[in-house]
Amino acid sequence: MFASSLRAAALAVLLAVVLCGSVSAAIHADQAGTYDWHKALVGIPKFAFFTRPVRKAQIYVGTQKNVIALLNPKTGDYTWRQVLEPADDLKMLSLQDQVLVSVSGNGSLHTRQWDAQTGLLIWDHEHVNPPASTSAAVGRVGDDVLLVAGDSISRLKGDDGTPVWTVTADSGATYGRIILHNGAIYVIGAKQISNLHEVSVLQLDAKDGRIVAEYQPPNGNVKSLDDVVFAEHGGKAYLYWNGAERAYRHALGQSAETEEVDDVFGIKESRIQNVYGSDESASDLVLRNGKRYTFMRSSDSAKYTFEDEAEPTESVFSSFKSEGAHYISYVRPSPSKKEIKIDLLDATEMKLVDTFSVPFDEQISGAIQKAFLDVAPSKDGKVPSFRIFAVTADGSIKLLKAGEVLWTREESLTEALAAEYVDLPERSLLSQDHDELDEQPQESASISPIERFLRRARTHVVKAAAYPQQLTKSIKSLITPPESTRVRNDLYADFFGVRKLVVFASKTGKVVALDTESGQSVWERYFDGIQFRQIETVRSALVKYPPVIVLVGQNRQAQTVLLRINALTGEDFNEDGSSPREVFPAIRKVIKLPVEEAAGRTQLISLIGDNLKVHISPSSAAASDAFERFAPQYHVYLTEGVGSSQIDGYTTEKGTNNKYELKPSWKLEFPEGEKLAALGSPSPAGSAVASLGRVLGDRSVLYKYLNPNMLALATVKTTGSFPTDSDFTSAVYTYLIDTVTGTVHYRSEHNGGGNIAPTVPSVFVVQKDNWAVLSYWNHGPEAALPQVEPPAPEEEVVTKKTVRKRKKKVSTEDNSATIPDAKGIEIVALEFFESSTPDQRVESDTFSSFQAKRPHVIAQSYSFPKRISAIGTTTTGAGITTKEVLLGLEDGHLYGISKRLLDPRRPVGAPTKDEKEEMLFPYRPTLDFNPKEVASYNLHVPKISHILSAATKMESTSLTIAWGLDVFCGRRNPSKTFDVLSESFNYLALLATIAACVLGIGFSKRLAERKKIKDLWR
Amino acid sequence: MSASKWTFNLVEGSGKHVGRSAKLNPPGFSEASDSLRPSKKDKNAEDQVERETQIANLKMKKAWETSLAPGKSIPMNAIMLYMSGNSIQIFSVMVTVMLLWNSVKAIMGTNTTFERFSTKATGTRPTGIQALISLATDPLVLPKLVYILMQCGCLALGVWKCGAMGLLPTATSDWLAFIEPKKVVDLAFGGAIESVF
Incomplete structure (x- = not known):
């Protein structure tokens, strides 16, 4: 009883502070980056160019995340990056003669030219009738840009992108390669015949796009167009490809000729090895015979055979050509797998420069998949210095040089589908006495009491010895501001509990644990061939036991793999005898x-x-x-x-x-036509809720409907496929379902709501405690469903009061009239209570979904001026602090909306006395964008797709990580930092005051005693 | 009345030597009229009883006056509390606390307050059971009870004021923190099936 009343008192004080705190809480300029960090990423490169246009080398990448960026080889940071829309799939990035052209789109097709040095857009051409194709190619004719996509070939003006001509090939092949040779344009495509592709060549006239010739060379069966290599030989242009058994080559422009590569070069059973060049001009030719590799010089057929053998899947070739210099690098792992070996071949002199080795742990990053070579020109015969830009199987990118890795970018984080916080163990918990507490009784019995006493005494002596040092340290930290101790090596929890590990598991098989204080990687693991999609903490840091996480992924055989990992070290966990790796089919x-x-x-x-x-x-x-x-x-x-x-x-x-x-x-x-659009996830049973009810202005209570099985979800019903269609209608339906019984507790219609476009999901649901927040795009009244559905039988009785409070909700009247005629994002806040009348509660110690009364649901909707890409909430230890709904905005912000603004009890019209007492904001149909509430302040954090929060030991503070492309980690204080003294708090003055008081008391006490004695003598 | 009453002999006794201990009446003080009042020297038993009854009556009267006095201050206190407003401020809280405190203090000090009206000697106070028995015969019980009642009235006024200020845990919201959350019997988990991606 005492404890609970103490808790009540503490709650009351905290609540008072929380409610008095104002809603906004921005940070000061000098605080930026102090409590947060931001990893600006680009994604796993699909296209990369390591070029040396002038003296400085540059790396251009086009990535799986639709980002085009210029990386600085010195630091690994990007000089600029352009983030395309999520639906704007990057199909091709081309760099020729320092002209950077991208082709992207999904449904539409955009060709854009970028300024290679600044990343600014020069022109953007949208195709009128975009071909449905995944491949595209770009070539250059003079200043103009040749574009090939699917069966359409166009020539676009180099200065503004207007089309000069467009032709459509009717061969049925899909084209994806352009080769310019001796003034002729060859377009290479593949024609699908059953599951094989037949190489198809199209010769065009550059001036008017006339098709000169169209043919399929014989033996032209390839797996995909990417397997076709274009190389020059003796001044002629050849296509090389690996057939089913043999490798073939075909001289462009001569339809009937296909030669076997074996015969041409006299190497038995030769296969074509892919060579990564620095641009898209003719490739170098490397032939493989078993595990031996031979480089063929294009000009004179001189050959060089590399001495070391390596598996074809593990060896990567890349070439560098610039100003007469020509080098080939041959990268393969060393037998020990702890380093890689690089052979650098000077192709002009046909002489091996040297074999270099670079420390490289394949266990952590996987094999190198792509490599791009850059060689700095050497003067007077010195060994030239080279760098290799490598993309590894785990999705990270590295810059290698002789003997070392210059930098690594962990781009696999962009493909992370799951993340989980891991609390670090308390330092004191690992001490001796806690070990003793955790001992099994029989273990304790086996140790003699004297020995145990000595053991305990020893611990205390050790502690006592360390005490003076600890004391001086704590006093020192009070007086002087704590120095930057963000990078620490010991894995123990800090005083405020803001230091945790956050484990990311990505589709590429990479698992990375980051320190939430510094953002630095604590451990990394790579699991070849496993796509991770889920992480579960099965044991948090307990006395003596390390925290354990389970990684859930799918292997190449589509089996589910469970991996038990010690969350502090990343090592396999098998202390309890269970197997760390379990595989389950189907x-x-x-x-x-x-x-x-x-x-x-x-x-x-x-x-x-x-x-x-x-x-x-x-x-x-x-x-x-x-x-x-x-x-x-x-x-x-x-x-x-x-x-x-x-x-x-x-x-x-x-x-x-x-x-x-x-x-x-x-x-x-769901009723006809409704498709699930978003699924909430209810707060688990027993999650921290400070108060079981909402106190109204007249001090009565609306009891919260806290049902961990109450699932909020949204469905979308559309007709017509695209919002521009004339017959397009759309509606969003909100459901509240008890997942034990399947009862639909609530259903409401948001007519006109839906996704922005079929490819842009914009319906999001987030749930916490007894509320849910839904967001969707409102297409306006013209997209409203023409007929009003009769309300579902489970429909809750709409009282007058709730109708007044709901702007847009199911009602039996004309629906379209209530739809705001403004297209934009709308946010709906729903809150569930046990009863509509205050002070009424189902009195019971237990809650069963089978006996539960239907909750009273109130809702209110608002319009929001920004597009939303992800939604989440803050979490705090005791649940006292006002919650905040965190939104990832398309603009590249992490934004917080206080739950007090998303409160369906906000009064419409002038608030009454009781409503004022309840400190409700009057209802406004719009939620303004308040720059102070941008958690990521001025940082650009694009494409946020996941938001995850964790409680800290400070009730006011919630740790938040948002990721998608970038990773941003920061703290949120929705009710301000009421439990933390401000940084500017003057500890010295406080200590001085206390000291002065103590002195004063002592002094006056003596004076008083003397006076007393004198009085007695009188 | 004889004329002698109005006759003063200022000369009488002036010539005599008056001792220091001798009573010197003030001018115009009549011995005769003084003698009408019961004096200590008067050992007449009848007089004695009469005198004590008289004193007791007087004390009772006084006691009743004292016991009713707090009641008279209730309207004044009510006005003061009304004027101080229902918001929680230092003044309103101070007034209320003073009222409550004074009432409680007064109730606690009831015996002390009425001690001077007691006819019994202080030293012969009965204790224990005797005190309870003697209570029935004590004439001061009634005034004391009324006095306590009056103070309770003041107290009630203060409590009413606390209630008006919202300081009394009368609403359900005041007991919200003590309610234990319900234990959930059935638990459902699940979500979207993770198909091959």
């Missing part, structure tokens, strides 16, 4: 259960198989015991994800041979 869903197994104190993972069988990990007896106890209350709901039209609910039952399996218990099919 798994539909991996769910962490809130149940611990007794032996290792790790939480259970349940896997739902295709046949609805339930597997448990770890597969120990303790785990199955724990699951047996949990199974009766375990329910599962599954959906096919976005685009699906139903949700299924299951219960767990013991099937035959004592195996658990799912039995269907309910099924929810």
Whole structure:
């Protein structure tokens, strides 16, 4: 009772402070970068050019994240980057004669020329009838740009991108390569015949685009067009490709000729090896015979055979040509796998410069997949210095030079699908006495009491010895501001709990743990061939035990792989005897259960198989015991994800041979045409909620409907495919579903709402405690569904009050009239209460979805001026601090909206006395963009797709990480830092005051005593 | 009345030597009229009883006056509390606290307040059970009770004021922090199936 009343008092004080704090909290200029960090990334390169236009080398990349960037080889930072829209897929990036041209689009097709030095757009050409094609190529004729995409070939003016001519080939081939040789234009494509592609050549007239010739050379079957290599030989242009058995070459312009490469060069069983050049001109030719590689010089057929052998999948060739210099590099791993070997060949003299080795841990980064060579011109016969820009299998990019790695960019973070915070262990928890506390009774009994006493005494002596130092340190830190200690090597929690690890797992198989204080990598792992999609913390840092995470991924055989990892070191975790790597075939869903197994104190993972069988990990007896106890209350709901039209609910039952399996218990099919657009995730049971109700102005209480099984989701119903279509209509429906029983507690229609475009998902749902926030794009009244659906039978009774408070909600009246005639993002806030009348509560100690009363749901909608790409919320330790809805904006910001603004209880019209007492803001239909609430201040953090928050030991502070392309980590204080003294707090003055008081008291006490004695003598 | 009453013999006794201990009446003081009042020297028993009754009556009267006095201040206090407003400020809180404090103090000090009206000697106070028994015979019980009632009235006024200021835990919201969250019986997990990507 005492504890709870103390808690109540503390809550009251905190609440008072929280509510009094103003809503906005921006940071000062000098605080930028102090409590946050930003990793500006570009993505995994799809296209790269390592060029040396003048004296300085430059790296241009076009990446999987649709970013075009110029990297500085010295530092690895980008000089500029251009981030294309998410739907604007980068199909081609071309750099020829320092003219940078990109081709991108998905549905549309844009050709853009960029200023290579500044990254500014010079012109942008949009194709009128974009061909449906994934490949594109760019060539240059004079100053003009030749563009090939699918079956369409156009010549665009070099100065503004206007088309000169456009021709369409009717050969049925898809073209994706342009070769200019001796004034002729050859367009290379592939014609699909069953699952093979036949090389197809088109010769064009440069002036008017007339098709001169169109033919398929014989034996032209290739896997894809990328396997066709264009190389010159003896002044002639040749196409080389690997056929099924032999390699062939074809001289362009002569239709019938195809030669076998074996015969031409006299190398038996030769295959064509890909060579990465610095631009798109004719490639160098490297032939492979088994594991031996031979370089063929194009001018005179001189050849050089490399001595070392290597597997073809592990060896990468790249060439460098500039101002007469010509070098070839041959990169392959050393047998020890701890370094790579680079052979540098001077191709003009046909002489091996040297074999270099670079330390390179293939365990961490995977094999090198692409390499681009740059050689600095050497003077007077010195060994030329070279650098290799390498893209590795894990998705990171590195710059290598002889003997060292100059820099690494962890671009795999751009492909991270999951991240998880790991709390660091407390330093004191690892001390001796905590170890003793954790001892098993039999272990304690085996040690004699004297020995135990001595052991304890020893610990205390050690602690006492360290105490004076600790004391002086803490006093010092009070007086002087703490020096920058952001980079630390010890993995212990700090005083405020803001230092954690955040583990990212990416599609490329890379797992990176970053320090949330500094943003530096603590450990890295690479798992070849596993696409990670989920991370679960199964054990947080406990006494003596390290935290354990489980990485969930899919291997190449489409099996689900579970990896148990010690979250502090990244090493495989197998201390409890269970296998660190488990493979399950055909798994539909991996769910962490809130149940611990007794032996290792790790939480259970349940896997739902295709046949609805339930597997448990770890597969120990303790785990199955724990699951047996949990199974009766375990329910599962599954959906096919976005685009699906139903949700299924299951219960767990013991099937035959004592195996658990799912039995269907309910099924929810959305009405005709509705497709799932966004799924919320309810706060788990027992998550921190400071107050179980909302206190109204008259001191009555609206009890929160805290149901961990209440799922908020949104569906979209559209007709017509694109918003510009005349028959386009769209509507968003919000559902609140109890996932145990399948009851639809609430459904509302947002007529006219939907996605911005089919390719741009813009419906988002976030859930926390007893509220949900939904955002969607409003297409306006003209996109509204013409007919009003009758309200669903489960529809909650719309009271007069709620109608007044809801701007746009299902009502039986004319719907289109209520749709705001403004296209833009709208945000809907929903809040659920146990009853519509204050002070009414279902009195019970337990909550069961089967007995639950229908919640009272209130909602309010607002328009928001920015496009949203991701949504999340803040989290704090006790849940006292006002929550904040975090939005990733398309502009490249992380933005926070206080929950007080997204409060469906905001009064419409002048607030009454009670509403004022409740400190509600009056309703306004718009949520203004407040620059002070931009968490990423002036940083450009584009393409945020995930937002993850964690509580710290400071109630006011929530740690937030947003990622997508960049990674931004910062702190959010939605109610200001009420529990932290300001940085400018004068500790010295405080200490001086205390000292002065103590002195004064002592002095006056003596005076008083003397006076007393004198009085007694009188 | 004889004329002698109005006759003063200022000469009488002037010639005599008056001792230091001798009573020197003030001019115009009549011995005769003084003798009408019961004097200590008067050992008449009847007089004694009469005199004590008289004193007791007087004390009772006084006691009643004292016991009713707080009641008279209630309207004044009410006005003061009304004037101080219902917002929580230092003045309104101070006034309320003073009122409550004074009432409680007064109730605690009831015996002290009424001690001077007691007819019994201070030293012979009964203790224990005797005190309870003697309570029934104590004539001061009624005034004391009324006095406490009056102070309770003041207290009620203060409590009412606290309530008006919202300081009393009368609303459900005041007990919200003590409510334990409900234990959830059934738990459902799930979401979108992770298909091959």
